[in-house]
Amino acid sequence: MQHVSNPVDVVALRRAEALRRARDGDREALNELVVELTPLLWNVVRRQGVDRVAAEDVVQDTWLRLWSSLHSIQTPEALVGWLVTVAKREAIRLWKAGCREEPVEPEWDSMMSEGPDVDEHVTDQIRVQGQYRVLWGLVTTLNDRCQELIRIIAFTERPNYETVASALKIPRGSIGPTRGRCLAKLRQLLRADPAWNDRVELSDE
Amino acid sequence: MSAEAPIDEADLAALRAVRELYEMTDPVPAGLIERIQFAVDLEDLDAQVARVCEESRLVGVRSTEATETRTITFDCSVLTVMISIRPITDETVRIDGWLAPAGEHRVECRSPDGKRETTADPQGRFVVEDVPHGLLQMVIRLSWQEVHGGTPPVVVTPSIMV
Numbered sequence: 001m002q003h004v005s006n007p008v009d010v011v012a013l014r015r016a017e018a019l020r021r022a023r024d025g026d027r028e029a030l031n032e033l034v035v036e037l038t039p040l041l042w043n044v045v046r047r048q049g050v051d052r053v054a055a056e057d058v059v060q061d062t063w064l065r066l067w068s069s070l071h072s073i074q075t076p077e078a079l080v081g082w083l084v085t086v087a088k089r090e091a092i093r094l095w096k097a098g099c100r101e102e103p104v105e106p107e108w109d110s111m112m113s114e115g116p117d118v119d120e121h122v123t124d125q126i127r128v129q130g131q132y133r134v135l136w137g138l139v140t141t142l143n144d145r146c147q148e149l150i151r152i153i154a155f156t157e158r159p160n161y162e163t164v165a166s167a168l169k170i171p172r173g174s175i176g177p178t179r180g181r182c183l184a185k186l187r188q189l190l191r192a193d194p195a196w197n198d199r200v201e202l203s204d205e
Numbered sequence: 206m207s208a209e210a211p212i213d214e215a216d217l218a219a220l221r222a223v224r225e226l227y228e229m230t231d232p233v234p235a236g237l238i239e240r241i242q243f244a245v246d247l248e249d250l251d252a253q254v255a256r257v258c259e260e261s262r263l264v265g266v267r268s269t270e271a272t273e274t275r276t277i278t279f280d281c282s283v284l285t286v287m288i289s290i291r292p293i294t295d296e297t298v299r300i301d302g303w304l305a306p307a308g309e310h311r312v313e314c315r316s317p318d319g320k321r322e323t324t325a326d327p328q329g330r331f332v333v334e335d336v337p338h339g340l341l342q343m344v345i346r347l348s349w350q351e352v353h354g355g356t357p358p359v360v361v362t363p364s365i366m367v
Contacts, residue, residue: 027246030242030245031242034238034241034242034245035238038233038237038238038241039224039228039233042231042233042237043227043231046231052231052234056234056237056240057256057257057363059237059241060237060240060241060244060363060364061254061256061257061363063241063244063245064244064245064254064361064363065254066245067244067245067247068251068252068253068254068361071251090256132222132225132226132229132230135222135223135226136226136230139223139226150220150223151223151227153220154220154221154223154224154227155224155227183216183219186219187215187216187219190219
């Protein structure tokens with residue numbers, strides 16, 4: 001098995017450079033970051049239990065806060081951690097400040113017990129519905145911290161240990177083993193599941 | 206398969222599947238990225254960002270087909286902005302607004318086709334007519350400059366669909 005080379009710095013450096021260009025007035029650089037990182041922020045905010053309508057506001061608010069802070073950013077390499085932290089804080093603020101008084105739908109909880117509301121038509125077309133249900137069931141058996149870690153890695157495309165550490169407030173020194181344990185656990189679960197193995201051939205180390 | 210091993214293709218396949226799972230079950234709403242890109246396409250850095258605080262929940266409030274008046278309140282530490290949005294024609298809406306604390310603040314309504322400006326009256330009220338349906342963002346330049354030590358005198362709202 002050929003190992004994927006360690007991509008720690010490449011992506012973070014590219015994003016940091018894009019952020020510097022945005023700070024210097026390059027609109028396209030900021031637009032590209034919005035395209036690239038909005039799916040992550042959407043996931044982070046929704047996982048805080050925020051309904052879809054309010055989540056749109058929280059995600060946009062997060063980007064506006066980045067925009068208004070562009071001149072004061074000291075460490076562009078910390079972009080993802082900064083965005084995730086602000087998005088979470090703003091999501092939590094919805095509950096505490098009572099700015100919105102409507103109860104937030106507990107839809108993620110029901111998804112956990114009932115399985116995801118997968119669009120049957122779409123998934124039938126690509127013949128993976130069963131595998132996604134399997135995956136959902138397995139992912140939700142991981143502890144909360146592992147689930148969050150797995151999601152952030154998945155949405156930042158490639159793992160960046162420093163980024164993930166700052167987003168999760170995990171000491172930098174421990175992120176390697178934690179990442180390793182969570183991924184290994186997910187992999188162990190997937191490997192043990194025949195329905196998943198029909199789709200992906202998992203190798204032994 | 207140990208935790209110490211580097212990430213390999215099988216891990217990446219699992220991570221890709223996790224991402225696909227979430228994107229399929231809870232996709233980013235259509236148009237959200239465009240709304241955000243419009244909102245941050247602004248010159249006034251260091252402005253205060255107001256949050257959506259209250260919004261009338263009429264059917265179709267997010268769509269351009271809304272036919273009833275909606276009210277939205279935006280809030281930040283220096284200013285509260287209340288607006289009501291009333292469709293006038295198929296193409297345009299009228300914005301009735303109120304700013305607190307009151308003052309003759311400059312009000313700018315940004316749309317993709319340009320901006321419409323006015324000044325609030327001493328009671329903080331303002332009206333902007335002929336605002337096109339679609340994306341709208343408000344930029345308010347406060348009339349006081351030196352008060353509220355160090356606070357930037359510009360407030361921006363998020364972009365909304367009207």
